[in-house]
Amino acid sequence: MKVKPEIKDRILSAANALAAEGIENPTNDQVRERMGGGSLSHISPVMREWRESHKVRVAAALEMPGDLKRAVETSVSQMWSVASKLASTTIETVRQEADQAVEEASKERDEALGEISRLEESIASLQQLMAEKDKAIDQVKNELVTERSNNAQLKSENTALSTKVDDRDTQFKSLKAESEKALSAKEAVIDKLREDLDAERAKLTTLSSENAVYSTRIEEREKQIESLKSEISKAAAENGKAVKEFQLELDNLRAEKQKLAEQQAVFESRIDDRSEQIKALQSELKDARADNKKLQLELVGLARKPQK
Known part of the structure; x- marks a missing residue:
């Protein structure tokens, strides 16, 4: 993984500061x-390079200084040569063991970094999924609010219409x-006119002398009856028209x-579905x-795994 220069500089500065404080292998x-x-996916590869360069600096520090060589070149040069060979042999042995340990640690670290990268990708995917779920829930909630508003409006209209129907019924x-x-x-x-007509007709039968008068009155009553019938x-x-x-x-x-x-029933069904x-x-x-949460716990566990 390629690390940005500014991030690499920060990592190296932190490692050098720790080494200066006495922590030789931070x-x-x-x-x-x-x-x-x-x-850690950025820090681990940079720290591998730093540890390799640090080993070289430590090994170089073990070489005999020039002033010391000149001061003791006559009397203790042979002794120093023997000691140097022994030290070189010891250093080489330690270096080989350290290289092997570093190689094994690097392998484990690479595996851990791969697992960390996978977990970070899984976390990112889950976070994106959670954001999408939150967005979907917000959308459904908004639609539910709209549906409830529409349902309330329909209920109000239904109530008003029911009142109107009741008024019309009344x-x-x-x-x-x-x-x-x-x-x-x-x-x-x-009925009253008919009774009067019957009475007049009776009078017409008994009072023939008043026939003309009663005939006129009968005609007038009949006209009144026809007018009333109309x-x-x-x-x-x-x-009938008004009733219809x-x-x-x-x-x-x-x-x-x-x-x-x-x-209203449809909207209530849609509300239940929402x-x-x-x-x-x-x-x-x-x-x-x-x-x-489980992936984050796994990531924390891997991050806290002791460095070899």
């Missing part, structure tokens, strides 16, 4: 702590009662009320958060 965690944070009943009352009154008048027929026709119009309007209002009730979607998404989000 761990990756110590370097990350000194930096105040960072990714008006229809009142009109019908008035029409029946008017017809009853007209029929009572007709008025009754006209009133009945007008009342009220009945038609009442039927339309009832049909509209039924339609609104069906729409509620189930929210429950399912919340369950998935809970599982995703649990998986994310």
Whole structure:
């Protein structure tokens, strides 16, 4: 993995500072702590290079200084040569063992870094999935609020329509009662006129001398009866038309009320579906958060693994 120069400089500065404080072989965690944070996938390869260069510097420091060679070249050169050979042999042995240990540690570190990279990718995927789930839940919640608003509006319209239908029913009943009352009154008048007509006819039979007068009065009564019959027929026709119009309007209002009730049922069904979607998404989000927590614990465990 290629590390940016500015990040590499920060890592090297932290490692050199720790070495200057007496920590000859600082761990990756110590370097990350000194930096105040960072990714182990960046710190580990840079620290491998730093450890290799540090070993070279330590080995170079073991060589005899020039001033010391000149000061003791006459008397102790042979002794120093023997000691140097022994030291070189010891250093070489230690170096080989260290190289082997470093190689094994590097292999383990590479495996750990691969696992860390995989876990970081999994965490990123889970975080993206969680964000998508949160977005989907917000969208469903917004749609649910809209559906509830529409349902409330439909309920209000349904209530208003029910009130209107009730008012129309009341008006229809009142009109019908008035029409029946008017017809009853007209029929009572007709009955009275018929009684009068019968009385006049009786008088005509018994009082032939007054035949002309009674004939005229009978004709007038018959005209009155025909006029009243015409008025009754006209009133009945007008009342029938009004009744039909009220009945038609009442039927339309009832049909509209039924339609609104069906729409309300559809919206309530959609609200139930949205509620189930929210429950399912919340369950998935809970599982995703649990998986994310588990992966973070694994990542922390790998990060805390002792460096060899």
